[in-house]
Amino acid sequence: MLIVLSGPSGVGKGTVRKALFDEPDTDFQYSISMTTRQPREGEKDGVDYFFVSKEQFEENIKNGEMLEYAKYVDNYYGTPLNYVNKTLDSGKDVFLEIEVNGAMQVRANCPDAVFVFLTPPDLMELKHRLINRGTEELDVINARIKKAVSEIKMMRNYDYAVVNDEVENAVASIRTIIRSERLRVTRVMPDYEQMLEGDD
Numbered sequence: 001m002l003i004v005l006s007g008p009s010g011v012g013k014g015t016v017r018k019a020l021f022d023e024p025d026t027d028f029q030y031s032i033s034m035t036t037r038q039p040r041e042g043e044k045d046g047v048d049y050f051f052v053s054k055e056q057f058e059e060n061i062k063n064g065e066m067l068e069y070a071k072y073v074d075n076y077y078g079t080p081l082n083y084v085n086k087t088l089d090s091g092k093d094v095f096l097e098i099e100v101n102g103a104m105q106v107r108a109n110c111p112d113a114v115f116v117f118l119t120p121p122d123l124m125e126l127k128h129r130l131i132n133r134g135t136e137e138l139d140v141i142n143a144r145i146k147k148a149v150s151e152i153k154m155m156r157n158y159d160y161a162v163v164n165d166e167v168e169n170a171v172a173s174i175r176t177i178i179r180s181e182r183l184r185v186t187r188v189m190p191d192y193e194q195m196l197e198g199d200d
């Protein structure tokens, strides 16, 4: 399964994803994104992101090495294709945490992926979360809030919307989504097997 989590900056995607991955039965592999943004204090290359130059990122795009990418508030962000392919081929599930334009590129290339939009209770709360996080200056926070308005309109293109009021509620909802999507996949598979047997 490929699961894609999107939502405006500051809604709590990273917080919810970490809480989900802390659950003992979560066996998704997190795809580390590539970005041209500068690392924040405490962020590590190869853990939080692969931090690269604009030239390196554009070279990767040219060489077809990105599953998806987008320019977001003056920086590139994208998903390296090789890791996702290798992990899915080995039978493991992959989790992407990406913004909406990139998610729609994944939708076009991987129609079976599951798309979840994480939404804030309201825009004031979103702004408070970004201010309290303290990682961006006010002008960047305002640019991200402006972007959030158009991103929230994209929610209708997702399979599921989850409100991040409390982290544990959002984690519980995403766990329910994953469980029901797994059931859907396992119910369909035996039918395929029967069809293929009849082909001999």
Ligand SMILES: Nc1ncnc2c1ncn2[C@@H]1O[C@H](COP(=O)(O)OP(=O)(O)OP(=O)(O)O)[C@@H](O)[C@H]1O
Binding pocket: 007, 008, 009, 010, 011, 012, 013, 014, 015, 016, 129, 130, 132, 133, 164, 165, 166, 167
């Ligand atoms: N349910 C919640 N209630 C209150 N605060 C929250 C909640 N979820 C996350 N936060 C806080 O909001 C801030 C933003 O969260 P986080 O960094 O996880 O957002 P994000 O969506 O991953 O942002 P970005 O897309 O910019 O990486 C953090 O300070 C986090 O502790």
Ligand SMILES: Nc1nc2c(ncn2[C@@H]2O[C@H](COP(=O)(O)O)[C@@H](O)[C@H]2O)c(=O)[nH]1
Binding pocket: 007, 008, 009, 013, 033, 034, 037, 068, 069, 070, 072, 077, 078, 079, 097, 098, 099, 100, 101, 102, 103
């Ligand atoms: N399209 C993609 N968007 C991504 C990817 N990795 C992260 N993001 C999104 O970018 C914004 C800003 O992130 P920040 O770390 O600077 O706060 C946020 O919405 C992320 O989800 C990616 O690989 N592709």
